[in-house]
Amino acid sequence: MTERRIRIGLQLQPQHADYDSIRRTASAAEDLGADIVFNWDHFYPLYGDPEGMHFECWTMLGAWAESTSRVEIGALVTCNSYRNPELLADMARTVDHISGGRLILGIGSGWFEKDYDEYGYEFGTAGGRLDDLAESLPRIESRLGKLNPAPTRKIPVLIGGGGEKKTLKLVAKHADIWHGFGDPEVVGRKVKILDRHCADVGRDPAEIERSCGVQGEPDELGPKLLELGVTTFTVGVGGPDYDLGALEKWIAWREKNQG
Template sequence: MTSPGTIRVAIQIPPSRADYAAIRRAAAEADALGADAVFNWDHFFPLGKDTSGKHFECWTVLGAWAESTHRAEIGALVSCVAFRNPDLLADMARTVDHISDGRLILGLGAGFREWEAKEYGFEFGSPAQRVRELGEALERIQRRLALLNPGPIRKVPILVAADGPKALRLVARYADIWQTFAEDDVFSEKSRQLDRFCDEVQRDPGTIERSVFVDGDPWTIGERLRERGAGMFTLMTRGPEFDLDELQRWLAWRDELNAQLSRSPR
């Protein structure tokens, strides 16, 4: 992660609706363009109405990206904790961190597609149960990361996707990055709620980077969300084309804004 106040731009490249060669090219191009992070996702089928398209497994792809990209951080946005034993997931994350020379972001979430979980034989509890399991997994993952030999190259940043109060409490306790779908006033209110939960656990809320999904004109949308506290702006692209034109516009905005911030008196 970069210094506080620095704006970052990421992109999510789903491992779906394309041959792997196209997915690899898109990730490598996003890396070369200067994306701060390149994410995939942890699903077993494509999202959307048509679930019959091509799809590849999340962590296998991340292991390959660890070798085929060179500067961007990589990770899942996000990895469902119900799909893998948490201690195993910590070991997988440590391994990908080493393969990537310390570029892994460990993105975690409680999951939301019941039929997908059941198709692969996983239990899928109520929302409250899934959030409780997320908390248990976060605790186990932290413990296992501290026990592994060798340990991660760096303290692996933990990203947690959360919007409800119980999950936001977990962000306050465990996360380095908070990922949300919330926008504008809703984002501001949830961000204030996160600040209050940080106060409860005596944590500086400024140590948690706030990441939002975006599309459209960065000079209007990005600036509006930045003023509300967002620090990482994540775009989505879809196969088979994986158009990165929008990414280039957001990267130009990022560079312009970060240059202004670097000239501003501290």
């Protein structure tokens, strides 16, 4: 497998906090040495007060493109249902330029029913939403190839999810990064299935970066995930008090294990 550098991400969840706090935390994560700062694409908090403060994803990414200077930025992940694929491609290209080539285009099929109901999107079925994602990805790729000016680089596409029949097949076809979650046993099973999907479509699995959401102690969890080919480790943190203690631990572990 291709030798990749260990990267540490922060999912800065835009809930239960004012925007000044969110902006300061994104900058603090960059100063600490994080490699990527993600938000998420929801309209309401996922935990805590369900009607608590919350901000929109892509507007925020445009602001982060200006308020940060080194970290990569992106959504973990964009909900495919909320925006026309061609529009999303144009938004991604624009944020790519604003940020000087630091955008990761994270995308998934969507799952949070309240978002759909409150904002007037059809929730449908999990299978139907995955079929929509399968239709959208080639359209996004096509539009990115037509835009003027073109993106500053080949914008990395991150697909999040662990569905073994559909999602991981889409990862094999379209993604530069796969983002999963779960304990090492679960991640190990998904990695093997992803490798099989890559073989089916004639793709070298080493082309796909493995990313994982992490909880727990890096000295215990990190080596187990590294053995499975995971090289990007992302800590999630919610407001109002964005505690970056876990992020600091993972960054320190990266420094000891970068090789």
